[in-house]
Amino acid sequence: MGGRQCKIRLAVSHDPPGLPAGPPGAIFAGWKHLRPALSLRQSGCVIDRLATATSLLDLPPAEARAALQRWVADRGLPRYRADQLLRRLWMAPVERWADATELPASLRAELEEAHPLLRLQADVIQQSTDGTRKYLWRLADGEAIESVLIPSGTRRTLCISSQAGCALRCAFCATGRMGYRRNLTPYEITGQVREILLRTPDDKPTNIVFMGMGEPLLNWSAVDTSLSILNGAEGFGIGARHITVSTVGILPGMEALSKRPEQFRLAISLHAPTTEQRLGIMPIEKKYDLEAVLRAAQAFRKRVTFEYVMIAGVNDSDTDADRLVKLARRLGALVNILPLHPGGAPDLTPTPAPTIRRFADRVRNQGVEATVRRSRGLDINAACGQLRVEVEKQRHGETLSP
Numbered sequence: 001m002g003g004r005q006c007k008i009r010l011a012v013s014h015d016p017p018g019l020p021a022g023p024p025g026a027i028f029a030g031w032k033h034l035r036p037a038l039s040l041r042q043s044g045c046v047i048d049r050l051a052t053a054t055s056l057l058d059l060p061p062a063e064a065r066a067a068l069q070r071w072v073a074d075r076g077l078p079r080y081r082a083d084q085l086l087r088r089l090w091m092a093p094v095e096r097w098a099d100a101t102e103l104p105a106s107l108r109a110e111l112e113e114a115h116p117l118l119r120l121q122a123d124v125i126q127q128s129t130d131g132t133r134k135y136l137w138r139l140a141d142g143e144a145i146e147s148v149l150i151p152s153g154t155r156r157t158l159c160i161s162s163q164a165g166c167a168l169r170c171a172f173c174a175t176g177r178m179g180y181r182r183n184l185t186p187y188e189i190t191g192q193v194r195e196i197l198l199r200t201p202d203d204k205p206t207n208i209v210f211m212g213m214g215e216p217l218l219n220w221s222a223v224d225t226s227l228s229i230l231n232g233a234e235g236f237g238i239g240a241r242h243i244t245v246s247t248v249g250i251l252p253g254m255e256a257l258s259k260r261p262e263q264f265r266l267a268i269s270l271h272a273p274t275t276e277q278r279l280g281i282m283p284i285e286k287k288y289d290l291e292a293v294l295r296a297a298q299a300f301r302k303r304v305t306f307e308y309v310m311i312a313g314v315n316d317s318d319t320d321a322d323r324l325v326k327l328a329r330r331l332g333a334l335v336n337i338l339p340l341h342p343g344g345a346p347d348l349t350p351t352p353a354p355t356i357r358r359f360a361d362r363v364r365n366q367g368v369e370a371t372v373r374r375s376r377g378l379d380i381n382a383a384c385g386q387l388r389v390e391v392e393k394q395r396h397g398e399t400l401s402p
């Protein structure tokens with residue numbers, strides 16, 4: 001044989017949880033959550049393959065349990081250890097394994113090495129006078145994402161991000177203007193809850209809405225896993241009816257979500273009652289038009305909510321209200337009317353409050369349930385994407401708006 005001998009070096013930052021050692025192909029075959037190899041470089045005949053193994057916190061609880069059981073078994077530890085470790089991922093989370101004092105010190109040290117618990121760094125935490133709290137999380141690669149915690153009576157709704165930036169460029173949205181950066185991993189999505197539990201366990205969210213940065217249904221694989229972590233009894237145990245996925249209407253994602261057996265809620269960012277009007281503010285209308293989105297929502301067979309941001313002169317006339325009623329009736333949808341948060345869109349004008357009230361009454365008088373959401377956290381830039389935009393401006397020497 002004249003060919004040179006090939007050496008393959010595989011570098012992983014830590015073991016894929018619980019998987020047996022073996023040739024690279026075998027290690028990663030079927031490992032659906034593995035992040036793509038960071039570099040696959042071929043020099044002569046030597047392939048360097050550097051991959052970041054998936055964290056336990058990136059797995060659905062059932063897979064994390066299985067991985068931990070294998071890991072524990074490989075070390076000849078008693079089976080109950082796997083349950084103890086699993087608890088520390090989401091049910092009773094710790095910042096680092098060293099804090100899991102029910103475990104022997106040697107095991108804690110080994111876990112720190114094999115399965116470090118990833119963190120999101122809190123760059124900014126802002127508290128609004130109305131109780132709304134906004135977090136800007138810094139990710140390992142420097143990207144920043146936002147979450148907003150909104151207390152209301154006994155409810156604490158956490159608005160979470162699913163992507164850094166967003167590709168959709170809706171005219172009224174601050175995140176849209178910064179463009180798409182990247183998808184978040186399951187850990188980065190659910191870490192927004194975990195970090196709050198680590199800091200202030202009493203603030204555990206009762207409700208989750210995917211209404212932060214990004215389009216969740218364009219990051220379905222990670223959102224799918226995140227739903228299992230948020231809802232699972234061995235995850236955060238938040239009821240499926242209290243978890244809402246909000247979308248502009250990404251058809252393949254809507255179909256995937258509808259296949260899940262749990263009663264997750266779906267919100268459609270409608271914002272306009274006709275294709276023509278929607279085209280003016282939401283470029284995605286070109287790809288998935290209103291009629292197709294409505295049909296997909298009908299197939300969802302669970303009650304949906306229409307989100308409707310009120311923009312003066314764009315979508316707030318009586319005719320718009322009547323058209324919206326027709327669409328909502330067809331689907332049995334609830335309508336959630338949102339005042340336009342001015343920071344998101346300097347070139348658009350919010351509909352005045354009395355006009356919003358009249359619009360909402362007109363919808364209700366025709367038998368459609370409609371709520372007007374109070375604008376929360378106005379003093380802390382709590383609309384989608386605004387905090388990151390403000391912090392980045394500040395970094396570039398501009399001042400934060402009041």
Ligand code: SAH
Pocket residue numbers: 172173174210211212213214215216246247248267268269307308309338339340341342343344345383384
């Ligand atoms: N991409 C998803 C989720 C992120 S946006 C979606 O579009 O549904 C979440 C919600 O915040 C949407 O209903 C969106 O319309 C709303 N939103 C964005 N910018 C806003 C602003 N400036 N004022 C009020 N609501 C806004």
